[in-house]
Amino acid sequence: MDRAVREEMDGRDASDAGEPANCCVDKWGGLRLVSVLELANISKHFGAIQAVNDVSFSLEAGEVVGLMGDNGAGKSTLVKMIAGNFHPSHGTMHLEGKELVLHKPADARQHGIEIVHQDLALCNNLTAAANVYLGRELRRGFGPFRILDYGAMYKRAGQLFAELKSETRPRDLVKQMSGGQRQAVAIARTMLSQAKIVLMDEPTAAISVRQVAEVLNLIRHLRDQGIAVVLISHRMPDVFDVADRVIVMRRGRKVADKKIASSSPEEVTGLITGAIEQVA
Amino acid sequence: MAVTLDQTIAQKQHSFLSRLFSSQTFWVVIAVILACLFLSFATDSFATSKNLFNITRNVTFVAIVALGMTFVIITGGIDLSVGSVLCLCSMVLAVTMHAGYSIEIGILATIVTALAIGAFNGVLIAYLGFPPFVVTLGMLSVARSLAMVASNNTVVFQFGPDHQKLLALGGGAWVFGIANPVLYMIILALITGFVLRWTKFGRHIFAIGGNEHAATLTGVPVKQIKVAVYMISALSAGLAGIIQTGWLGAVTTNLGNGMELQVIAATVIGGADLAGGVGTAFGAIVGAALIEVIRNSLGLLGINAFWQGTFIGGAIILAVLFDRIRNFRRSD
């Protein structure tokens, strides 16, 4: 990229900082030049285990990236770093050209990064609405005298479930819910605020065919709003259906980063298993 | 007629009554009422104002500590040190006041002691990953021993210049002839109920008990909250200690011995789940009340006091049994 253009874009971003995060129209122009998210040489080790090893990639606005790899390849660890759950051991992240340092999940959400965790991260003893708002509960009142706003949370959660076309009642305990309803609760979290990036860690793992179609539709809907989506999935058809690009990881390393149009399920399978070593 | 998605979503699945009948606390309330009715008819001495005054006041010490324990148990933890902490706190109050300090300074020293112990327990559990059982079991021993050290294992019954103030604080009945401890219990229960239901902190406590990993992933400050609940538990033991000292007018190093069992029993009988995620302030009070009514009735009915443990233990097992039966029915 032209350096001068890039600097100009950076400058504009800085001056925009005071505006609400959801002014997308203006960002569209800028985002074509500056990636929404850029990872450079990201690594993460847990003791002796090298879970993610020197991974770099960038994410553009309105792009759906499929992230594939065998069990234990490091996919969840990678997205958890982007969501503020883990700190990278090495490497840097940039959000819209600015360095991104996350100390906790709330930091990531503040920057417009939302995640659906692989195990959904639900509390069975709480209601659907309480789970949707977990960690960012709505409150009303003044100063220290602020109490939970049950009404507003039930209402908004109900709207989100309707948008997801899921028969999920905000007041029901998650304990009693079906796999699809639980998934809807976890996905509804990502819709609470205007996100820039949505990370989905196997969002279609436990649900029916009809609901898979709903989730894929939702992903297209997010993309059309200019949101970047990372979809982790073991289901080849889903990725080839909805993604623009596929990134394959094997044993913590990125072994492929290709446009879907120029790849094939066979090639991706080969990359996942290691039958194909690596592609540019 | 077709039911639209919006109607389904807006529907409330459980009516107020069905929720009420499926709540353990409700049935314990019924049990307490039935027991009281039975005792009023079966004995002459139960329904006297003196006996009722005694019962309500005796309930309070266990109940106040059970309120604090409720926070801990909802997070899925346990605090075995409360009886000893109560003793140590009483002793700190007694020794400070005996040395000639005012009641304000005595209470301040007591509260600081309680919070420090709670923070110590909490930090070991939350930040260093110690099992709550082990840490608080250790503290059970440490706190009682410190109480003996502080008093040289003597009985303290002279509380310096503010002696009368302290006795009035615990032994008086300032409003409508209600014993002061009962008043404190009601106020603390209201605060506990409010915090659990209406604050973000309360919500997060339930989240940690339900799924600690999920709470961590969604950015709930799990560690800080865990430290806070052990501090609350110790604080409630400290407050109960202050009140009990004022009521008894003397502190021995035996005070609160074995109390942790009664407190945990009250919490569990009232509907809290030792596995975490469930519990209410009202339940803690009701559980404590049931235990006290059982204790009281044994005496009135002329049953040997040695049977007390059997009956209270039976009540615990019965309460959990009802919970199990409900779960079986739900999973069928």
Ligand SMILES: Nc1ncnc2c1ncn2[C@@H]1O[C@H](COP(=O)(O)OP(=O)(O)OP(=O)(O)O)[C@@H](O)[C@H]1O
């Ligand atoms: N918190 C942790 N502590 C220690 N090791 C971990 C931790 N989280 C992940 N790992 C290890 O890191 C490696 C990558 O795990 P990760 O969960 O990222 O894989 P994945 O690609 O998401 O696999 P799957 O498809 O099964 O979800 C594994 O070897 C795993 O055991």
Ligand SMILES: [Mg+2]
């Ligand atoms: Mg994973």
